[in-house]
Amino acid sequence: MGTLRSRHKWLWLTFLTIVVPVMNLLIHWRIFTFLRDGNLTPVLYAVLAVIWGVVGVYTIYLSLNWVIEQYPVKWRQRIQPLIFIAPALILLGWLLLYPTVRTLIFSFMDANSVDFVGLSNYVAIFTNRLLLAALRNNLLWVVLGTFSCVSLGLIIAVLADRSSFEKLAKSIIFMPMAISMVASGVIWKFVYYYKPGDEQIGLLNAIVVAFGGEAQAWASFAQPWNNLFLIVILIWMETGFAMVLLSAGIKGIPEESLEAARMDGANEIMIFFKIMIPYLSTTILSVTTTIIVFTLKIFDIVMVMTGGQYDTDVVATQFYRQFFMYRNNGYGSTLAIVLLIAIIPVLIFNLRQIRKQGGGFS
Structure with missing residues (x-):
């Protein structure tokens, strides 16, 4: 029963x-x-x-x-x-998983996603002049943009930590983080704005003309200068992010270690490189990898400022152009996969760092 x-x-x-x-x-x-x-x-x-x-x-x-x-x-x-x-x-x-697999399959097919073409799209990515320029520009954004953001963020964090106006200074530096990428692009478009003739409404050209210089079309300069002017926008936005995290790390440095180093005759530069940098190494790595991922996916600033013209294309803008404008599903999917492959090692490294800090990942 x-x-x-x-x-x-x-x-x-x-x-x-x-x-x-x-x-x-x-x-x-x-x-x-x-x-x-x-x-x-x-x-x-x-x-x-x-x-x-x-x-x-x-x-x-x-x-x-x-x-x-x-x-x-x-x-x-x-x-x-x-x-x-x-x-x-x-x-x-x-x-996430289904679109990724679908995109991977499309990357081995032709522009209409009908015929299998093998690795032809990948070969084209690394031989086509425009697509190679996009990859080169992305590398420039990653190296110069990340280094500048982290370096300036660290310097500002150290200086602000010793200032009586610490909260005000940090608030001003962090403020651009509250603005969207599109809005930042619009703001800096007015900063770089160029108009042929004497009257200049762009802030940078107005300053240059006021000091007797000649107005320039900054965003239309030859390579690599126009890309550098666009990277300035990234630095303006992301330095505050790096500063906040690094400043929190600085607050965690034992004051006894700093005082002991000063009593031993170490100057502030020696303290910075011998004590602060080692203590902040994990935080610096985390901030660096986060900004690298962000710069690898950069899209909005380039699209708003130049639309990818004047050799300023990056991988994301070329993906948008190939997939949505030219309707070339093969090239567009391949660019997306290349971007994913570039980001994965950085993410894995970041997760390992979190695991080392006891973040609970196994």
Whole structure:
């Protein structure tokens, strides 16, 4: 009798385990098709989508959790964590893993994603003059932009730490971080603005003319100068980010170590290189890798300032141009994969650094 009852219970649990997720899927798919095919006003669409998102997630977790609660305690403890992890993994797979695999497949196909062309697209990336220029420019952004941001951030953090106006100085330096990349590009477009003739409304040209110089089309200069002027915008934005993190690291340096070094006759430059830099090495590496990833993906500044003209294209702008303007899915996908391959080692290095600091990654 007990065996029969146990069998009925497991059949019931199996039935619930299958039916409840399927019912959730059908109900939410029906809601999705209603919103997709409906003829509602945009405002009503937005309201219904928000309500559906909040209530839908709650009902999914509630119903699945109720099913798990019916299981014996031993099985419940094993399965219940999956209720909270599985949806996130499915969403990540759908939004990240699937598009990545699909893009990788497209990178081995022709412009229309019909015929298999092998490594032809990759060969073209590293032989085409325009695409090579984009790769070279990205390297310039990574090396010069990252070095400048980290170096200036460290110097400002050290100087501000000893200033009586520390909070004000840090607030001013960090302020550009609150501005979007597009807005920063628009601001600096007015700074670099050039108009043939005597009247100059661009800030930089107005200053140059006021001191007797000649106005220049800064963003249209020959290589590498125009890229350097664009990198200045990145430095203006990201130095504050580096400064804040490095400043927090400086606050963690034991004051006893600094005082002991001064008593031993070390000057401030020696203290900076012999004590501060070693103490901040992990923080410097983390900041550096973060900014490297950011510069590898740079897009907005170039697009707003020059649109990739005058040999200022980077990999992201060339990807946009090839994929969306020229409709060359092969080249566009290949550029995306090249960018991903360039970013992965930096991310792995960053995760290893976090693990060394006890961040919990295994």
